[in-house]
Amino acid sequence: MVPVLQPLGRTFLAFLAVTGRLTLFAARGLSHCARPPFYGRSILRQMIDIGYYSLPVVGLTAIFTGMVLALQSYTGFARFSAESAIPNVVVVSITRELGPVLAGLMVAGRIGAAMAAEIGTMRVTEQIDALVTLATNPFKYLVAPRLIAGVLTLPVLVLVADIIGIFGGYLVSIYKLGFNPSTYLKNTLEFLTFEDVFSGLVKAAVFGFIITLMGCYHGYHSKGGAQGVGQATTNAVVSASILLLSFNYIITELFFAR
C-alpha cells in the first residue's frame, strides 16, 4: 500500500505548494498593478505586442472558424431542414465561445511563450537581479505592465475576432450555400445579444490575465540556463491553455446556467 500512497501524497503536496506559490505571485502582481509608479511605456509596448501583432494570427483563426462553422451547421441542419438557424448558430458560437477561446489559445501560444522565454532569459542571465540592484522592483517593472496589457488588450482582440468570425460565416453562407445576403444579415443582427458579446469579452479579460500571469510566473521561476528557459516556455503555454479552458467553463456556468 505504501509504495502507492507515497508518490500520490507527494504529488498532491507538490500540487498544493504550486497552487500556493502561484496565488501569492498573482496577488503580488495585482498589488503592483494598483500602486504607482506605472510604467506607461512598458504597458504600451506590451499592448502593441499582444494586440496588434496577434491580429493576423487571430484574424485567420477566426475567419476559418466562422467559415467551417457555417458549413458544418449547414450539412448537419439540412437533415432537419433547419438551415435558417445558421446565422444564429454562427453568432452565438462565435461570440460566446469560439471567439474568446480560440483567440485566447492562439495568444497563449504566441504571447505566453514569448513572455516566459523573455523573462526566463532575464532570470538566468541575472538581468532580474540587475533590476533589483538598480532599486527597481521586477514585479512592478516586468509583471504588472504585462498583466495590465493582457487584461486590457484581449477583449479588444476578441471583439475583432468576433467580427471577422461572423464575417467568415457570412461569406460561406452567401457564396457557397446560396443564402440571401440581406436576410442573413438581418437574422444575424436579430440574434446578436448584448449578453453574448459581453460574456465573451469578460472571458477574454480573464484569459488575458491567465496567459500573461502564466508567462510571467514560469519565466520568473525558471532556472538552469537554456534548458530551464525551454521548460518554462512549455509550462507557460500548457498551463495557460488548461487554465483557460477550465475558466472558460466556470465563466460560462456563471453567466448562463440558471
Next chain:
Amino acid sequence: MSTAEPMAPDAPPKIRIRGLKKAFGSNVVLDGVDLDIAAGESLVVIGGSGTGKSVLLKCILGLLTPDAGSIQVDGEETVGLSEREMDRVRRKFGMLFQSAALFDSLPVWENVAFGLIQGKRAKRDEARKIAARRLTDVGLEPRVGELYPAELSGGMRKRVGLARAIATDPEIIFFDEPTTGLDPIMGHIIDNLIAKLTSKLGATGLSITHDMASARRISTRMAMLYKGRIVWDGPTAEIDRSGNPYVEQFINGSAEGPIDIPLQDHFA
C-alpha cells in the same frame, strides 16, 4: 593601487557583517562570516569556486535572505528590511555583474541611464547626457549608446556594465568576477578602469574573484573565504607574507595543501 585614504581607526565601517549564515537545504554555504569593509577601501574577497563568494554578495545586496546573522550598511541593519526600505538602501549600491547582465531589450544608453530614470526619477534627456558622459568615462564613444547589447563584444559589455554601475554615483560598488570571460589584456584594462573610477568617485569597493592578478590590481585589502568563513584578511601588500597556509596555497595555485576540494564542489 592603494589610493584609499587611511581612515581614523574608530570610524564606523561602511559595511559590517557578523555571523552571517546561509544554507541551501543541507548544503551550508556561509557558516558565520564576520567582515568589516571600511569607507573608501577596496576589499577583494578571494576564494575557490563554490566557497560562497557569490552568495555573500547576494546576501549583502538583499537578493538572498540570510538564515542568521547581521549585515549593517552605514550602521543600519538591512537583514529583515521590507522590499521598499531595502530599495532605499540599494540606491547607495552599484553592481557590475559577472556577465554584465545588460538589459537586452534596451539600447546601451538606456541601460546606463536605467538607475537614473527608474531609481532616481531623472528626466530622460538629462539621463541620456549623463549616460553619454559615463560611456566616455569607461572608454567608449557616445555613439555606442545607440547600439543594443547584443551588438557588443564581451569587453564592451563589461565596460557598459561598469558605466551602468557607476551612473548613479553609488557609495558602494560591487564587482562580481570582473575579469571572467575576458582575455588577459582586456582584463587588465577593466581592472585599471575599476581602480580609477572607484577612487575618482571616492566609493567603497567590494569585489569577489578567483583571479589573483586582478585581485592584486584592484584591492587595498583582501579577505579569503574558505568553507563559509573568512580565514584571513589583511592589506594587499601583506598577502605574500600572510603566513596562512590556505592563502599561500591559493595564491600559488598548488594542488597540494590544506584546502580540501571534495568532488561535489566541482559541480556546485
